[in-house]
């Protein structure tokens with residue numbers, strides 16, 4: 148029997164897949180403090196991982212650990228160097244974690260460009276009649292240029308939704324061939340700076356790496372159109388938060404949507420929390436009923452497949 152730690156509660160649908168399988172004995176670990184993880188995690192053969200940071204000091208103690216199955220696709224909360232050195236497999240939910248995030252990006256784009264918060268508040272505050280005389284810009288998506296930065300699983304779902312709104316889609320991803328982007332109806336951007344200069348909407352769907360950290364800073368925002376918007380649902384730190392706040396306050400760009408933050412949860416004095424030009428959500432791009440259930444099942448199934456020797460290559464992170 149394999150001992151499995153379910154690190155951070157996930158949807159019951161996935162937990163029952165493991166609990167109902169006689170090959171596994173599971174324990175849910177909800178206290179994600181380092182002290183608790185260090186004391187609880189040794190002796191498990193495998194773990195699922197949603198939130199919670201698994202660093203080398205914790206992994207050092209997990210002498211039986213063979214596999215980590217991430218509930219999600221990002222893996223910046225795991226020490227991958229340690230995993231590689233110790234031949235511990237890292238799995239991700241490659242098939243279930245892109246529809247909801249791509250819809251969430253559309254929700255943010257629409258929220259900002261259609262002035263949802265402004266109109267909503269106008270009605271609630273009795274300004275139904277006067278709102279037409281007030282200065283508030285809203286925009287059509289049709290014919291606007293979107294630059295999708297990172298043309299992976301989410302980027303490929305997002306492009307279809309953007310084309311449905313008659314947007315012109317440009318994609319910047321040095322690791323994806325031009326013909327692949329074109330086969331989805333997009334145009335490959337080779338020159339990053341040219342791409343951000345021309346875009347009306349910039350959406351980021353890249354992993355957080357040394358290369359992507361601070362990919363968008365104030366110098367880049369100054370090159371963007373005055374009415375450009377930035378949507379970051381990838382990871383905090385890809386867009387520099389301090390610079391973003393400054394660019395919004397100085398009206399260098401029109402607006403932004405953030406699902407992710409440099410520190411999560413963000414500090415209560417983070418100025419972006421009171422900036423009216425930014426639409427916020429709490430790292431919730433996958434928080435639909437469908438996605439949470441499916442991701443949980445895929446997380447569990449990936450572990451089962453690993454121990455049964457039936458793993459699909461798509462689920463394995465090449466580290």
Ligand SMILES: NC(=O)c1ccc[n+]([C@@H]2O[C@H](COP(=O)([O-])OP(=O)(O)OC[C@H]3O[C@@H](n4cnc5c(N)ncnc54)[C@H](O)[C@@H]3O)[C@@H](O)[C@H]2O)c1
Nearest residue numbers: 220221297298299300301320322352353354380381432433
């Ligand atoms: N907010 C959320 O809840 C949520 C949900 C899912 C994923 N995410 C984040 O979104 C990211 C993307 O998810 P995905 O499933 O599309 O991942 P993916 O691995 O399928 O695609 C990422 C793409 O980024 C590209 N890329 C890497 N470095 C780049 C760079 N320097 N410039 C441009 N492109 C680069 C890769 O070539 C790849 O095509 C994840 O890494 C994760 O951090 C967030």
